[in-house]
Ligand SMILES: Nc1ncnc2c1ncn2[C@@H]1O[C@H](COP(=O)(O)OP(=O)(O)OP(=O)(O)O)[C@@H](O)[C@H]1O
């Protein structure tokens with residue numbers, strides 16, 4: 001659906017050059033919710049603006065389906081942009097216009113009768129759950145409601161792609177969740193391809209199918225959300241992932257308060273997929289006489305796939321502990337011995 005080939009964007013002149021996007025290659029399949037994560041200044045907004053050509057790439061090719069954006073003239077580009085809706089962090093609504101007028105704004109130059117426009121606006125506002133606000137003004141709406149209006153407006157031209165630049169970062173967690181659910185609904189119902197920029201890994205975890213991590217203009221890692229969360233290859237990805245789970249802090253607190261005996265060892269066990277039917281810890285006792293005591297457990301679901309983490313203390317002989325760890329590894333678990341002194345801080 002969207003393909004970027006070796007795309008770079010350079011701002012400024014030779015004296016003061018900013019390479020906002022560097023040699024980015026990206027393919028986003030139709031119907032995907034694709035997340036782009038990165039710290040401030042990473043180049044996320046610039047990259048996403050390249051997709052609807054609000055930003056012209058300095059070099060590289062942008063394809064939407066089979067159309068090469070670089071080759072379009074202004075008129076063709078305007079036409080093409082109707083297929084690509086965009087919403088922003090700060091909603092960008094026209095304050096002096098009603099909600100209905102805001103939503104119908106993109107329809108204005110489409111030669112659609114007033115009546116049809118009204119019907120379309122009603123349909124869109126219903127879709128985002130704001131049918132009673134058609135005559136209200138933006139200042140009378142909450143942030144979450146304004147973002148819904150912005151989404152309705154972006155959908156007015158019946159786009160195939162929706163670009164969201166930090167669409168939820170001005171919203172509280174509950175409203176964020178509602179907006180994300182709405183985006184997920186639109187993805188499923190309208191088969192909309194969504195590119196979602198965010199600095200919150202939590203957002204990626206909630207709704208994205210795939211994601212890319214950006215740093216200093218480059219994509220440092222990309223993959224399915226499950227791949228990124230279960231086996232991050234880059235330090236930056238791991239750092240972002242930690243922010244989506246509050247467990248690090250809990251574990252560190254827990255370890256501070258844990259009093260281990262001399263023959264006890266702490267182990268972190270992580271797994272992906274369904275192993276809930278397997279009594280692994282009991283097997284450890286039966287096979288190796290290791291007494292495993294669970295100190296912490298957590299399961300998160302990533303697109304229906306469970307990802308679990310346990311902190312367990314192992315009691316038994318050192319040789320049997322080693323065998324136990326090898327056994328758990330052979331059963332597909334990720335195993336890590338923890339040092340209380342290093343983790344408890
Ligand atoms: N029009 C411009 N002219 C010059 N430099 C720019 C321009 N737009 C962006 N930049 C620079 O390009 C880099 C990437 O900016 P961009 O807005 O894409 O980052 P971002 O990842 O979206 O950050 P944030 O999370 O803060 O929105 C930054 O160093 C920024 O200063």
Ligand SMILES: [Mg+2]
Pocket residue numbers: 044045046165
């Ligand atoms: Mg930005």
